[in-house]
Amino acid sequence: MASAGKKLQLQERVPLRRTAWKFADLAVLSLLLALVASRAASLLRSDDGEAPPRCWLVALVCEVWFTLVWLLNMNGKWNPVRFDTFPERLSERIDELPAVDLFVTTADPKLEPPLVTVNTVLSLLAVDYPVHKLACYVSDDGCSPVTFYALREAVEFARLWVPFCKRHDVQVRAPFVYFSATGPERGTADDVFLREWTSMKSEYENLVTRIENADESSLVRRGGEFAEFLGAERRNHPTIIKVLWDNSKRSTVEEVLPSLVYISREKSPRHHHHFKAGAMNVLTRVSAVLTNAPIMLNVDCDMFTNNPQVVLHAMCLLLGFDDEVRSGFVQAPQRFYGGLKDDPFGNQMEVIFQKLGWGIAGLQGMFYGGTESPSYKELQKKFGTSKELIESARTIISGDMFAAQTVDIPSRIEVAKEVSSCSYETGTCWALFLVYNIYTFMEYMDCRVSARAWWNNQRMQRITSASSWLLAFLTVLLKTLGLSETVFEVTRKDNKSTPDSGDDSTEDADLGRFTFDSSPVFIPPTALTIVNIVAISVGAWRAVYATAEGVPSGPGVGEFVCCGWL
Numbered sequence: 001m002a003s004a005g006k007k008l009q010l011q012e013r014v015p016l017r018r019t020a021w022k023f024a025d026l027a028v029l030s031l032l033l034a035l036v037a038s039r040a041a042s043l044l045r046s047d048d049g050e051a052p053p054r055c056w057l058v059a060l061v062c063e064v065w066f067t068l069v070w071l072l073n074m075n076g077k078w079n080p081v082r083f084d085t086f087p088e089r090l091s092e093r094i095d096e097l098p099a100v101d102l103f104v105t106t107a108d109p110k111l112e113p114p115l116v117t118v119n120t121v122l123s124l125l126a127v128d129y130p131v132h133k134l135a136c137y138v139s140d141d142g143c144s145p146v147t148f149y150a151l152r153e154a155v156e157f158a159r160l161w162v163p164f165c166k167r168h169d170v171q172v173r174a175p176f177v178y179f180s181a182t183g184p185e186r187g188t189a190d191d192v193f194l195r196e197w198t199s200m201k202s203e204y205e206n207l208v209t210r211i212e213n214a215d216e217s218s219l220v221r222r223g224g225e226f227a228e229f230l231g232a233e234r235r236n237h238p239t240i241i242k243v244l245w246d247n248s249k250r251s252t253v254e255e256v257l258p259s260l261v262y263i264s265r266e267k268s269p270r271h272h273h274h275f276k277a278g279a280m281n282v283l284t285r286v287s288a289v290l291t292n293a294p295i296m297l298n299v300d301c302d303m304f305t306n307n308p309q310v311v312l313h314a315m316c317l318l319l320g321f322d323d324e325v326r327s328g329f330v331q332a333p334q335r336f337y338g339g340l341k342d343d344p345f346g347n348q349m350e351v352i353f354q355k356l357g358w359g360i361a362g363l364q365g366m367f368y369g370g371t372e373s374p375s376y377k378e379l380q381k382k383f384g385t386s387k388e389l390i391e392s393a394r395t396i397i398s399g400d401m402f403a404a405q406t407v408d409i410p411s412r413i414e415v416a417k418e419v420s421s422c423s424y425e426t427g428t429c430w431a432l433f434l435v436y437n438i439y440t441f442m443e444y445m446d447c448r449v450s451a452r453a454w455w456n457n458q459r460m461q462r463i464t465s466a467s468s469w470l471l472a473f474l475t476v477l478l479k480t481l482g483l484s485e486t487v488f489e490v491t492r493k494d495n496k497s498t499p500d501s502g503d504d505s506t507e508d509a510d511l512g513r514f515t516f517d518s519s520p521v522f523i524p525p526t527a528l529t530i531v532n533i534v535a536i537s538v539g540a541w542r543a544v545y546a547t548a549e550g551v552p553s554g555p556g557v558g559e560f561v562c563c564g565w566l
Ligand SMILES: O=c1ccn([C@@H]2O[C@H](COP(=O)(O)OP(=O)(O)O[C@H]3O[C@H](CO)[C@@H](O)[C@H](O)[C@H]3O)[C@@H](O)[C@H]2O)c(=O)[nH]1
Pocket: 104, 105, 106, 107, 108, 112, 139, 141, 274, 275, 276, 279, 299, 300, 301, 302, 369, 370, 371, 391, 488, 489, 490, 491
């Protein structure tokens, strides 16, 4: 037992070397400083008592801001570390392991199909951890009898699925992913396995059919367990709590399933429900009176654990320090399943998670991503409200603060147009432009993310910073001034595990494309594009005119490249 000798180390903090990157960091920084210095100098120099052009000031502000962001970014990435965990060493401390409450939130049976939530729950029920120390709570803000029914059916399936996964050491325990592979992962030589695999697959298909055919009104008419859903309006109903599986009385090692509890918290038009945060608070309170585990793990309904040992890995980090207070939560990196090839929408964040995530881990510990994060409940309560702060800090530090650049480049172009004879731009600006882009490109190569993905991310950064970030800024401004309320729209989820293998060819063709609708979110980037196209056309005309007339006042190559790049 553990007391018999010195406990084996559960985790190791491995510093990652990045000497060459540090030089690159400094190179970009010195170019930025040189640019700011020369901009400031030329502003001061502006002779004849004439006021310097206003856009020069704007450019200076943008460049200073960009330099500041770079400085923060650089600091965040400076000394990255990786944490290696040794879950096998926990085997001798099994009795000491703390209980864990697993939380899943879902909000809308249409946008978040119950089958998606069911898969998340199944992958959690099947994790490698002492079963009687686990309890899973599902919060349903949709107050949907279909979601409840789906979970009820899922329990029956789980009684077969969980032992199957553990017997055969299945790696991905979300059935929709597991069965989307062409055949059983193991060699066909194993007869028993093959038979079980085939029968599990057909059990799962039956489950899918039952859930997909479930119909709200006929479920409610069934009465019994469903009676409480009768007349329950989504935004106005009392709390519904249902224990779908209870292993508290039978806490033997043979027990196959963790407890599973369904909760649809009370809603009333008179009280704000605070979206996911509100749901999490209710989950914390309900679990406190039922199982009251010291640790909780929070997962959104469209996620699953891709590693059955995830809770054990987390324990290595939560218990692995001499002073346990030092570790308040563990953040698993988000990997996207069914993500499109080459990240056309720039939202897979692989490079950010690796570069900045490990960097921040080296400073003080990972930032809180809002999900996939086992944590001590006490700390959660304490810092719960500061999540926005942490997230905004993340955005501020993150490498994609290109927002500055989007404002930056056009203003620089304006400046350049007024004084095209000014020559410093050719030096510092070009070097900065090249070094900066090569730097971000190399980061993608380093993380083994394709060049295409880099390009797509560059594009999307321009679009998001000019659209959603700009509007988000305005929204926060309006909210702060008390002029409007923020609304949260749940994003649509589906459970296709391989988007590019579907047979709906028209839908496939549109997968990597942007869908434009009437949303005002598209106005700013479209306006910017038009302005730049006009600028290029006018510039081209002026360049041709200037060459023809022999007057040296046409725009330079820099202007064209910058306009095009933007
Ligand atoms: O009223 C609500 C609204 C949402 N949710 C749940 O909250 C989660 C996140 O909602 P989603 O629409 O998927 O938003 P995302 O933009 O994907 O959320 C990301 O960003 C959020 C805010 O930072 C984090 O909380 C999430 O974990 C993270 O996945 C989902 O499980 C929802 O079911 C609720 O429970 N109640």
